[in-house]
Amino acid sequence: MTAGTPSPDHEPVSASAYREAMAQLASAVHLVTTDGTGGRAGLTATSVCSVSDGPPTLLVCLNRNSSAYPVFLRNGVLCINTLGATQDRLAADFAGRVKQAERFDGRDWTTLRTGAPVLPGALVAFDCRIVDRHAVGTHDVLICAVEALGGIGGAEGLLYAGRRYRVLRREAPAAE
Numbered sequence: 001m002t003a004g005t006p007s008p009d010h011e012p013v014s015a016s017a018y019r020e021a022m023a024q025l026a027s028a029v030h031l032v033t034t035d036g037t038g039g040r041a042g043l044t045a046t047s048v049c050s051v052s053d054g055p056p057t058l059l060v061c062l063n064r065n066s067s068a069y070p071v072f073l074r075n076g077v078l079c080i081n082t083l084g085a086t087q088d089r090l091a092a093d094f095a096g097r098v099k100q101a102e103r104f105d106g107r108d109w110t111t112l113r114t115g116a117p118v119l120p121g122a123l124v125a126f127d128c129r130i131v132d133r134h135a136v137g138t139h140d141v142l143i144c145a146v147e148a149l150g151g152i153g154g155a156e157g158l159l160y161a162g163r164r165y166r167v168l169r170r171e172a173p174a175a176e
């Protein structure tokens with residue numbers, strides 16, 4: 001189906017058609033991490049969006065079936081670690097290639113204010129407290145107050161588009 005040919009009236013959009021459409025979009029890639037009384041956990045996510053700058057608030061959509069989901073609820077805090085261009089292996093690891101218990105191995109994770117793990121070398125880190133939650137279909141939309149920022153470094157970012165990882169190049173602006 002191309003953009004000029006809408007699906008027939010009254011025909012529900014299938015999950016596979018929806019995913020195929022969503023695969024056309026490019027997204028930043030994040031490791032969403034948590035730590036606290038529920039333990040440490042994390043996963044790869046692209047469904048992260050800025051909500052407001054007053055107060056600084058973002059949202060992330062988490063599948064309630066993921067192994068990390070109950071840990072996020074228990075801890076009530078999370079860190080959105082946005083990945084840089086060279087961190088695509090980490091994205092795959094946190095998307096299921098590595099078992100949950102081993103995802104944090106081999107790196108010196110730090111913390112900011114909430115205690116959620118901050119990835120060394122992240123493009124940027126948003127340290128958050130979960131302030132609201134809405135169930136929508138298979139996912140929960142978590143509304144998160146941003147309590148601290150880290151790692152704003154100007155490096156090249158990682159993108160996910162067309163079902164693969166790509167690099168967002170920082171090119172010099174075209175001469176006028």
Ligand SMILES: NC(=O)C1=CN([C@@H]2O[C@H](COP(=O)(O)OP(=O)(O)OC[C@H]3O[C@@H](n4cnc5c(N)ncnc54)[C@H](O)[C@@H]3O)[C@@H](O)[C@H]2O)C=CC1
Binds near residue numbers: 138
């Ligand atoms: N938002 C989410 O929960 C996402 C989950 N995934 C997981 O990774 C697997 C591999 O993804 P792809 O290789 O990109 O192929 P895919 O064909 O399964 O997904 C294509 C696109 O559809 C969207 N999508 C996929 N599963 C979704 C879900 N359960 N809820 C909401 N949106 C979803 C995403 O934008 C994804 O990039 C997916 O099947 C899914 O299990 C991937 C991307 C986003």
Ligand SMILES: Cc1cc2nc3c(=O)[nH]c(=O)nc-3n(C[C@H](O)[C@H](O)[C@H](O)COP(=O)(O)O)c2cc1C
Binds near residue numbers: 042046061066067094
């Ligand atoms: C590129 C990419 C983006 C993803 N985005 C999300 C997302 O936004 N929300 C989500 O709940 N799962 C998302 N997932 C799926 C989780 O990363 C994956 O299901 C989870 O890490 C599996 O965890 P488990 O093995 O601990 O259950 C994404 C997967 C990939 C490959």
